[in-house]
Amino acid sequence: MEYMDLCSLRRLCRTTVYTAEVVDESDVLLTWSDVEPMEIVQVSQNPGAPANGYFQSFGFGYGVAYDLSAYPDALVNSLDFHHASWGTTGTWEYNIHVYDWDTKSLIETVGPISTTGNDIWEMGVELGDISVAGVNTVALLMEPLGNTAADAYPDLSSDDAANPQGSIFGDLSDPTAIGSSTIGNFLMDMYIYTAFGPVRATPVSFDYVQAPAAQAKAAVNPATELLLFHKTLLLHAIQIFS
Numbered sequence: 001m002e003y004m005d006l007c008s009l010r011r012l013c014r015t016t017v018y019t020a021e022v023v024d025e026s027d028v029l030l031t032w033s034d035v036e037p038m039e040i041v042q043v044s045q046n047p048g049a050p051a052n053g054y055f056q057s058f059g060f061g062y063g064v065a066y067d068l069s070a071y072p073d074a075l076v077n078s079l080d081f082h083h084a085s086w087g088t089t090g091t092w093e094y095n096i097h098v099y100d101w102d103t104k105s106l107i108e109t110v111g112p113i114s115t116t117g118n119d120i121w122e123m124g125v126e127l128g129d130i131s132v133a134g135v136n137t138v139a140l141l142m143e144p145l146g147n148t149a150a151d152a153y154p155d156l157s158s159d160d161a162a163n164p165q166g167s168i169f170g171d172l173s174d175p176t177a178i179g180s181s182t183i184g185n186f187l188m189d190m191y192i193y194t195a196f197g198p199v200r201a202t203p204v205s206f207d208y209v210q211a212p213a214a215q216a217k218a219a220v221n222p223a224t225e226l227l228l229f230h231k232t233l234l235l236h237a238i239q240i241f242s
Contacts, residue, residue: 038193040077043068045166047185048159050082052216054169054183056152061141061178062169063156064188065101069136075129075193079140082187083154085118092146092153097172098130101137104175112145115154121187122154129193140190143172160184183216 043066056062063081068074076098083092095111108130115122132138144152158167161184169186170178 038073038075038195039197041071041192041194041198042189043071043192044189045164045185047167047187048161050084050157050187051160052158052183053084053086053155054158054216055150056144056155058144058149058152059172060152060169061097061143061172062186063097063139063141063167064186064190065099065137065139065166065168066190067136067166068132068138068192071192071194071196072134073194073196074132074135074138076127076132076138076140076190077129077193078124078126078191080121080123080125080189080191081142082121082157083115083119084157085153086155088147088151088153089118090146090153091115092144094145094154095143096125096127097139097141097143098127098132099139099141099175100132100135101139102135104178106175107132107135107138111143124191132192138190139168140188141168141172141178142188157187158184159187 045064045066054062079096092115093112094115095109096113097109098107099105100107108128110127110130113125142154142156144154144156147153158164158181164181164183164185167181167184167186168178169181
């Protein structure tokens with residue numbers, strides 16, 4: 001049987017996954033591997049407060065592309081996103097599409113999923129630990145399935161920022177034509193399992209792709225925009241501290 005000193009044992013425990021089995025009064029059998037334990041990590045483009053949204057369409061996807069180059073082992077676990085009612089309340093179904101955005105190829109679709117309220121953050125929407133190992137840029141696109149073809153719900157919120165980072169939308173039948181948001185960052189965060197720990201991801205921008213034509217809701221009803229802003233700040237604070 002091979003023995004190791006205490007310093008080597010401590011170093012092993014910090015850097016590897018191991019199991020221990022008591023053999024007898026003086027011996028313990030250690031089995032170890034170099035596989036690092038995985039932890040949940042939030043990946044975000046740091047959107048601001050909800051202030052706008054599009055008149056959405058069936059067959060379109062709305063979401064965010066994330067830089068996962070620092071997470072070559074990533075499993076897409078879940079997401080949070082904010083949606084607003086704009087006076088049209090209800091329970092809406094939607095799909096979440098996971099794309100390799102470097103190749104514009106679909107990895108997996110999850111859904112239909114139902115919303116749990118109006119003017120809220122949908123928190124911890126489970127996606128099933130989808131492997132995106134080796135994919136540098138991963139996009140999550142929410143496809144609304146409710147209401148009407150010209151005003152599809154749930155309506156993904158945006159923050160009206162001047163230079164959105166990675167927020168994109170467009171026709172799912174032609175991912176190469178999907179372009180950048182013109183109403184700021186979409187309010188969506190992704191959670192992954194990884195052994196690489198939290199790192200600062202590089203913002204993703206796709207300004208070179210022209211966005212599809214779409215009408216912004218705040219431009220139609222600015223009074224509703226202001227009400228949405230204050231109402232959502234209050235609701236999000238309640239969700240965080242409750």
